[in-house]
Amino acid sequence: MIKHFTQFENRQTADSLIDLALAYKANPRMHASKGIGKRIGCIFLNPSLRTRASTQIAALQLGMEPIVMNMDKEGWALEMREGVTMNKGTVEHIKDAAGVLGSYFDILAIRAFPTLTNKQEDLEDFVFNQFIKYSGIPVISLESAIRHPLQSLADMISIRENTAESKKPKVVLTWAPHIKAIPHAVANSFSEWALGCGYDLTITHPTGYELDPKFTHGANIEHDQQAALEGADFVYVKNWSAFNDYGKILSTDPAWMLTEKHLKHAKKAKVMHCLPVRRNLELSDEILDGPRSLVQQQAQNRIFAAQAVISSILDGI
Amino acid sequence: MIKHFTQFENRQTADSLIDLALAYKANPRMHASKGIGKRIGCIFLNPSLRTRASTQIAALQLGMEPIVMNMDKEGWALEMREGVTMNKGTVEHIKDAAGVLGSYFDILAIRAFPTLTNKQEDLEDFVFNQFIKYSGIPVISLESAIRHPLQSLADMISIRENTAESKKPKVVLTWAPHIKAIPHAVANSFSEWALGCGYDLTITHPTGYELDPKFTHGANIEHDQQAALEGADFVYVKNWSAFNDYGKILSTDPAWMLTEKHLKHAKKAKVMHCLPVRRNLELSDEILDGPRSLVQQQAQNRIFAAQAVISSILDGI
Amino acid sequence: MIKHFTQFENRQTADSLIDLALAYKANPRMHASKGIGKRIGCIFLNPSLRTRASTQIAALQLGMEPIVMNMDKEGWALEMREGVTMNKGTVEHIKDAAGVLGSYFDILAIRAFPTLTNKQEDLEDFVFNQFIKYSGIPVISLESAIRHPLQSLADMISIRENTAESKKPKVVLTWAPHIKAIPHAVANSFSEWALGCGYDLTITHPTGYELDPKFTHGANIEHDQQAALEGADFVYVKNWSAFNDYGKILSTDPAWMLTEKHLKHAKKAKVMHCLPVRRNLELSDEILDGPRSLVQQQAQNRIFAAQAVISSILDGI
Structure with missing residues (x-):
């Protein structure tokens, strides 16, 4: 209740x-x-x-x-x-x-x-x-x-469905490029819920894109995306605008778009996104259309x- | 039927x-x-x-x-x-x-x-x-x-709920300021129903805001708002545009906005409005948030x- | 199924x-x-x-x-x-x-x-x-x-309801004037379904308004509207833009608007339109408000x- x-x-x-x-x-x-x-x-x-x-x-x-x-x-x-x-x-x-x-x-x-x-x-x-x-x-x-707590609850359901019972998964939230100023709600809630559910959470983003620490306290913050992704079980891809320089777009660096190449040291990583996703801007077609993608499962959940x-x-x- | x-x-x-x-x-x-x-x-x-x-x-x-x-x-x-x-x-x-x-x-x-x-x-x-x-x-x-007859029916229900059985209430419809040209429908219907239900109806408004007499025949028309409000049991607050000089705004005189001060000789008056209401333009916060207000009851009805x-x-x- | x-x-x-x-x-x-x-x-x-x-x-x-x-x-x-x-x-x-x-x-x-x-x-x-x-x-x-196959199915139901069992009706699809570039969907589907259901279909329109032959193969194409309408049991009135000169308006000739005069050699013709219809541009009031009109029946179907x-x-x- x-x-x-x-x-x-x-x-x-x-x-x-x-x-x-x-x-x-x-x-x-x-x-x-x-x-x-x-x-x-x-x-x-x-x-x-x-x-x-x-x-x-x-x-x-x-x-x-x-x-x-x-x-x-x-x-x-x-x-x-x-x-x-x-x-x-x-x-x-x-x-x-x-x-x-x-x-x-x-x-x-x-x-x-x-x-x-x-x-x-x-x-x-x-x-x-x-x-x-x-x-x-x-x-x-x-x-x-x-x-966006309903999204996060659906995300936690999806992680549960894809995790062996004995495992404590490594979860990575990675910033992705976008052309518009996007709210922080999905990123905030995902961090809040992943930490609350006891997952090992790493957040990676370009300098200046730090989220409100109220939501990320307890997460590892890692500015090197490659290092962050290494060994990930779940990679959550999301753009957000700057929090400190509030609502601003500080970077649209395409190197931050998640592709298969980024996951060479995370062979089994499942990739998540809340949708709608900007294809080939935030996330590559190859991932979204491949077996790593959980986006449809998240949406159904x-x-x-x-x-x-x-x-x-x-x-x- | x-x-x-x-x-x-x-x-x-x-x-x-x-x-x-x-x-x-x-x-x-x-x-x-x-x-x-x-x-x-x-x-x-x-x-x-x-x-x-x-x-x-x-x-x-x-x-x-x-x-x-x-x-x-x-x-x-x-x-x-x-x-x-x-x-x-x-x-x-x-x-x-x-x-x-x-x-x-x-x-x-x-x-x-x-x-x-x-x-x-x-x-x-x-x-x-x-x-x-x-x-x-x-x-x-x-x-x-x-x-707007569904509104008026809801208004009559609200008046009935707040009237002792033996009483014939004094009902006042008072014009209020607004920044836009507003239709006559709510005022017309309220007058039509209040008169039809046998209430003692007084309508007060600045000169030039006379409603279509087809709807107000039988009501007391009183241009002195203070005199009109005296002893009122129900005060219905509503803006409307001019009927004779059709659709025009002739006054935005803030003195016509209903406040507690206006009701000093109508101590028990309940205040009504069909919503949406422009706060502190048509009606003061003190009335809308106080015990006189029937607006939520009207809306529910x-x-x-x-x-x-x-x-x-x-x-x- | x-x-x-x-x-x-x-x-x-x-x-x-x-x-x-x-x-x-x-x-x-x-x-x-x-x-x-x-x-x-x-x-x-x-x-x-x-x-x-x-x-x-x-x-x-x-x-x-x-x-x-x-x-x-x-x-x-x-x-x-x-x-x-x-x-x-x-x-x-x-x-x-x-x-x-x-x-x-x-x-x-x-x-x-x-x-x-x-x-x-x-x-x-x-x-x-x-x-x-x-x-x-x-x-x-x-x-x-x-x-627009649901429209065509409703149209076929309407033709069936207005046809004696032994009869193979003469059906005419006639182009009508319009001020906007209108899609081909209704005309294409009507032709596809009327031919598929075995009706005798004549299509009439000004030169240049030929529909995609994929949908009209088997129909009589007749550029003389009067000749086409002669003896019609059902006249389907519809505007469409050019198909060859794709999406263009080639004619707004008011002579093509269907009126009672056009039906002098089709005394028993029922008139159909998918709605919305531009009155007195595509079809005259006299037909739409008279006993020939099936438009309300089509819509209900x-x-x-x-x-x-x-x-x-x-x-x-």
Whole structure:
């Protein structure tokens, strides 16, 4: 039983969510009536493909009624600040909108990306936390300004599925080039969950791309990508923008794109990515189309991660 | 049993819709199979948050299948005029689209805002009535050019819930400042329903903001806001643009924004607004966050208003 | 039992789909549990009204869970080419997206319009076939670059409903004026299906508007519209852009707009159009609003065409 699902809590909770997700993967409709008469509202302030579909599917497999709202496109701009005179572009205050949504649904699921310009606001996970504060009901993160816990849970399920029971795998999170300024949420959460689940985590990136130490404390930071990759069991490829020089692109060095050549000392390494992936910019075709790739498995596990989370929240309401 | 739901019909119908809505509020799934095998199409020509969600929820609670179509975003521009050669931007004529929708659904629900520039077309509620004319099935207004009856029904439910049985409450509709030209639909319908339900209604606004007398006949019109508010049991706050000087903004006088100070001679007044509300422009934070506010209750009652209406239409099909 | 539904296969399959569709029209919920626990993903890369609604309705009538995704608006741009470095506007490769969708759904339904500029790519039905190639599950065309088979199946059902059993009807497909460059898909498929179903098909259009002969082989091509229409039982009105001078508008001659006058030697002709129709540009009001018009019947039959197709695919999964 969990209340909100916003971040890694503790290893016991993580392990039982992974166990439950794998049970749903084996038997997706085993609790087909658990959520009957209950509703989940999926609120998107940003675009989505996998998250939108997998969350709806997870809810339907539990018998719930999912209702999707694209606030950015079908609704209007929300005001987030306290006490302002709303005489500009924002049409409704978050406290009014979230209050209504809280009275319409049993669970809310929210996607709210960072600004990448207002570091303080992003670090407070301001928009996401306003929904928690004012809705008064359980809230699931569909990726907030700083975390993407459903992705990380799906990633942990995928690592579990590909790890012998006696093994403590070496996991490497490697930065990859990109042409746009990308949020830190996936990288932060992956580090948080991999460390929390007790894995041996190495993070490698060009100088200047240090993540918020709050999420990486306990990981080995290694600026030499080759050294970092040596002997890896799992290599998670992800771009992120700079954290210290907030939201900036400091490098697009193509040498950081992961290819087979990079894995010559990691023969058995499985390669992971949260998708969408920029092919031949972040990761080479040869890897994505070859036997190392777990990206489709990760994406499919998004369904069962969401189903385990929703199910655990339903236990408490 | 009702056919369409577009406006206030008579007090008996209004009272039985309010009774039914309160019964659904107490027991939302009491008719969970009533609508099985029936479909409602929710057509949005304009953005929506509460209306979109509450109508879907109401339909699901009756066992119906709701299908939402955002004609403005996922579809294309509709031609409304008769006999024109369609060699410009409109892609499909309302009579063809509405005919098809009539053959796809058991009930249609339509949102179609006014132009605020073509007064004659708005007054005829042209777009909305074209859907009624050509679909051939029951139609529910999700806010038309001149009325928002589901909102008013939810408002009447909220007033009923907050009124002692023996009391005939004093209801005040007060104009509030806004930065945009806002439709008359909520104000028109509130006046129509409050008068129709037999309440003592006072409407107050700056000179020049007279509403269409068709909706306000029987109300006290009082240009002195303080005098109007004295002894009020319910104060409904709403902006609207001018009706005579059609669609114009004649005043943004901040003195008309409702604050606690305005209610010093209405100590027990409850304050209402249909949402979305511009905080500290139409209504102060102190009221919205204080014990007088009914706005969340009104919003929640949108579900049960819609459920009572759909249920009453299902009785006839 | 069919695997994919992308084009006319053979007369036996077409006839049994028509029979099944008519059975569903008589009794829409006769297989209300057939699809329980199965999901269909409806992916729109382009706008839609009838197709979006009718496909969802068909799935719901079989007990399936439909999930609609507007990739163009709620998602992001897909990369279609092999081997490119994705350092421009495309965010995700079709092979990754389609792979994920294939693991999320039991059936996919895809709308993907042609470019009308890249003839080779359109002729290969490139985008649509990428979904088939990479999703690994049954795929239904909701209109591809070159075909619109659900529309044609609905058209064949409508012809069957309006034809005496002993009769082999004369069917005429006539080009009509339009102000925009319109795809060939509806015209191609109608020709393919009408010929495949053994009808006597005449196609008439201004010189230069010859369709791809792959779809019209066996039809009479007649540039004199009056001669073509003589004695017609069914007249299908449709604009398309040039095929040889690919995607170009060669004529907007209003004389080609079908009116009652054009049908003076086809007294009993029924008139068809797939909708949306540009009134008084492609087809006159007098025909669309008169007794000859089958357009509403065709549109309604879209539901039962989709239901027969989905049902036949469910037989194999």
